[in-house]
Amino acid sequence: MTKKLFYNDAYQTSFDTQVVKNDKDEEGRDYVVLEETAFYPTGGGQPFDEGTLNEIRVDNVEEVDGEVRHYVAEPLDASTVNGVVDWARRFDHMQQHSGQHILSAIMQDEFGMATLSFHLGAEIVSIDLDATDLTEETLEKAEERVNEVIRDNRPIETKWMTVDESNQYPLRKKLAVDEAVRLVVIPDVDYNGCGGTHPRSTGEVQMIKLLGWSRQKKIVRLEFVCGNRVLEQLGNKHKVLNGIKGLMKRPEEALEQEVSSFIKESKQKDKQLAEQMAQLLEYEARDLASTAGEAAGVPVIERVYENRTIKTLQDLGKKIVEQTPSGIVVLVSEQKDQLQYVLAQGANCSGNMKEAAEKVMPLIEAKGGGKPNFVQGGGTKAIAADAFAERLREAALETVE
Known part of the structure; x- marks a missing residue:
């Protein structure tokens, strides 16, 4: 089995190792299996790492039948490789995943809403909560509490242990494995079995921003972003806002009322036009x-x-x-x-x-x-x-x- 270096050090982005297998899958995609790897394969709601092997692009990483497959953009004919993980993508996933742990803990412990699933998208992160709705007051309090935990700069520890040893901790949910388990611990906040990559402390998550929620059948989907994604969201929204200000020629605080009036007038004109067309x-x-x-x-x-x-x-x-x-x-x-x-x-x-x-x-x-x-x-x-x-x-x- 491939040794997973990211379990020991999530900050390691470069490594040299031996090629164990060089093959194509049933769809004809080239992949290699390595003796050890720093590339995280898709799993637990967290997407795969990207990067290069001998400067050949790694497009995807999956764990299939117990082997970690590195899908490469072109055939890799070598017995040894130098792997380099895309650090920006890795650290983004570390921020989002750890922010999710904190948010899920706060939503369950303080608001009685357990997390049912987690999705880390390219732009937005979401969790599905065992709830029927969310109030603005709940969202404001939850966001404030999560950011408090982040600012506290609490350590984020990862520990390998037996299931019996893990039962000594206040686990958030029952473990689904019988063998050794990897526990992610944020003291007094979260104790959870998890195989993902995480930073050394909550401070590296930087911040969280809750973006909104929607009802999905009998559950609630809560969307959010953490860390650098908050700054990206702010930058994008600032560009849009400045564009609207340039069109409306109004101060920022008057834009909402101006846009509302514009939409109302537009609807009225559309109605009049429809009547005339009829x-x-x-x-x-x-x-x-x-x-x-x-x-x-x-x-x-x-x-x-x-x-x-x-x-x-x-x-x-x-x-x-x-x-x-x-x-x-x-x-x-x-x-x-x-x-x-x-x-x-x-x-x-x-x-x-x-x-x-x-x-x-x-x-x-x-x-x-x-x-x-x-x-x-x-x-x-x-x-x-x-x-x-x-x-x-x-x-x-x-x-x-």
Whole structure:
């Protein structure tokens, strides 16, 4: 088995060792197994380390069937290697993981909310809590308490011991192993079985910022960031805020009210615009109904448009059949690489537009649906738009009794 150097020293980023195995996995990815490694493999909610082996990039590290596989960007033909771990990524994971330990301890001990799972993402970290909701007061108190523990600069110790020895500590949860266990200890705060990488003290976590929570079925997902990620979040938000200030030309403290007023006005204008568009469609429908042609004794309104949305075709079709209760409406919109259509009939027409459309849809590999009196859909532009409209009209008239 590969000796895991990160268990002894999470700060070790360079090492020399022997290659034990050089192979490809079932997906054809190149990987090597080493005699010892400082690369952390994915596990326990913590992602893998990145870095290089003999200056060849390590893209992923996984523990598979008891062996630590280092997936490399290109084949590595060597019996010995020099490994270098990406320290920035490693230390970021150390900060986030230790911050999670502290946060989970505070949420359970002081608020009665146990952590069910942990996810360390590329930008955001989250824990799932055995709870139904969180209040702003709880979030404020929890954040304050976690930062107090961080500022106390308490030691973070890792100890290997037997399960019996570990039971002498106030463990946060029952251990899932029977053999030797690695305990992560933050005195008077957290005692937890964990195989992840951690700094030597809570002070190196620097700080925590709770970002918000959401309800996920019967649990609560709490998002946060620690350490350098807090500064990154602050920097990103500061850029956005400065951009808004430049657009609004208002002091920072007035931005919320200004944006709120802007959104309210925008919604009101959108509503007015929608009402005006509905009126225009009403006028257009009346005009089309008044110029309806006739085929086999049935009034027919047939039009081909360019770049009209399916929603517009639907609204227009509904208004036209109200004006021509005995008629058939064929509307086709020609897009860049597709055709969309509406086929409808008035309340006094005896046809079946769904049946008619199903006969013609294969011409454009169309998908769609509806009811016997109103169908819509779209497909490829396999034939000309006017030819497709003509085929829809013919199929519709064939269903009229």
